[in-house]
Amino acid sequence: MLINLTKGLLIEYALSLPPLALQFDFNPEHLSRTRSVNIVTGNAPGTLGGYDFTLPSETPRVAQGVTPNPEQGDITILIDASDRMGDPNLPGHAIAVEFGIEPELDTLRSMVEPKSQGPGGVQMLASLGLGGKKAFQRDEHPSVLLFIWGTHILPIFLSSVQVDETAHLPSLQPYRANVTLSYQVIEGNNPFYQVEKVRQLVGAAMNLAVGISTSFSASFGVSF
Numbered sequence: 001m002l003i004n005l006t007k008g009l010l011i012e013y014a015l016s017l018p019p020l021a022l023q024f025d026f027n028p029e030h031l032s033r034t035r036s037v038n039i040v041t042g043n044a045p046g047t048l049g050g051y052d053f054t055l056p057s058e059t060p061r062v063a064q065g066v067t068p069n070p071e072q073g074d075i076t077i078l079i080d081a082s083d084r085m086g087d088p089n090l091p092g093h094a095i096a097v098e099f100g101i102e103p104e105l106d107t108l109r110s111m112v113e114p115k116s117q118g119p120g121g122v123q124m125l126a127s128l129g130l131g132g133k134k135a136f137q138r139d140e141h142p143s144v145l146l147f148i149w150g151t152h153i154l155p156i157f158l159s160s161v162q163v164d165e166t167a168h169l170p171s172l173q174p175y176r177a178n179v180t181l182s183y184q185v186i187e188g189n190n191p192f193y194q195v196e197k198v199r200q201l202v203g204a205a206m207n208l209a210v211g212i213s214t215s216f217s218a219s220f221g222v223s224f
Contacts, residue, residue, distance in 0.1 A: 006025070006026070006149065006150065007023060007024070007025065007149075008023070008024050008025070008026050008075075008077065008147070008148065008149040009021070009022070009023050009024075009146070009147075009148040009149070010022045010024075010108075010111065010145050010146070010147055010148075010158075010181075011145065011146050011148070012111065012143050012144070012145055013144045013145065013146050013155065014115075014123050014143065014144060015120070015121050015122045015123065016115070016122065016123050016124070016143075017122055017123075017124050018110075020107055020110055020111050020143065020145075021107070022104055022107045022108060022111075024077045024078075024079060024104075025077070025078065026075060026076070026077040026078070026149070030075065030076045030077075031073065031074070031075045031076075031149075032073055032074045032075070033071060033072075033073045034071065034072045034073065035068075035069075035071050036068075036069045036072075037066050037067060037068045037069060038066065038067045038069065039063050039065075039066050040063060040064045040065040040066065040067075041062075041063050041064065042063075042064045050062040050063050051063070068187075070184045070185055070186075070187055071184070071185040071187065072182070072183070072184055072185075073156075073182070073183050073184075073185070074180060074181065074182050074183075075180070075181050075183075076178060076179070076180050076181075077178075077179050077181065078176070078177075078178055078179075079101045079104050079105070079176070079177050079179055080101070080175070080176045080177075081096040081100050081101045081175040081176070082175065082176065084096035085097050085100075085175060096175065098171075098173075099173055100168070100169050100173040100174050100175035100176075101173075101174055101175055101176070101177060102173050102174065105163055105174070105177065105179075108158075108161045108163075108179065108181070109161060110125060111143050111145060111158050111161075112142075112143075112158045112159070112160065112161050113125050113126065113127065113143075114126040114127075114140040114141065114142060115140065115141055115142070115143055116128075116139055116140055116141075117139060117141075123143075126140045142157045142158075143157070143158065144156075144157070144186065145157070145158055145183075146192060147183065151199060152196065152199070153192050153195065153196065154183075154185050154192065154193070154196060155185065155186040155190055155192040155193055156183040156184060156185055156186060157183060157184045157186060158181060158182070158183050159182045159183060159184055160180075160181070160182040161179065161180075161181055162179065162180040162181075162182075163177050163178075163179050164177060164178045164179070164180075165177045166178065
């Protein structure tokens with residue numbers, strides 16, 4: 001049973017036909033984020049995992065370099081049309097009764113498919129034939145999406161959509177499914193990621209304010 005549900009939103013950051021956006025309920029506990037780096041430590045004799053150091057001022061030379069990898073993540077969301085099907089006063093009631101959640105699943109599948117750019121900067125599914133006939137002639141690219149939940153706005157590429165349909169209408173249209181989305185954060189100088197980095201720094205400062213520095217000083221005898 002899901003608790004503490006909040007709203008999440010995936011929206012394509014582009015001029016697209018059709019416009020791609022999906023609002024959903026999800027539990028923040030069902031979200032995985034992975035941040036990793038490749039560390040170059042060298043192969044100096046007598047050292048393993050990095051060069052020798054004694055003072056804090058010497059730590060920049062412990063490794064020869066580091067390369068960050070894009071943040072990866074997975075979220076599991078529940079898409080369920082039961083409420084809309086049962087209440088004719090809710091928006092989307094008629095569509096849910098006839099099609100279940102198929103429109104939402106079609107939106108997610110469209111988000112993960114390659115796009116081609118047409119006249120006026122409008123982009124459409126590459127499978128509609130806007131690209132060249134040969135692979136090397138195609139101007140295909142992934143959708144840039146904004147993944148919004150709580151205080152976070154992450155620019156992402158959606159790399160996979162896994163759908164587990166758990167309930168169906170008599171027409172075999174699904175009306176309930178668990179969906180696992182895998183994504184890659186777009187890091188750099190775009191405004192959304194810059195805001196996320198500022199939010200991260202503010203959060204780290206808040207953590208310091210609750211006494212982490214005091215505990216570290218007591219444990220290691222280091223003053224900040």
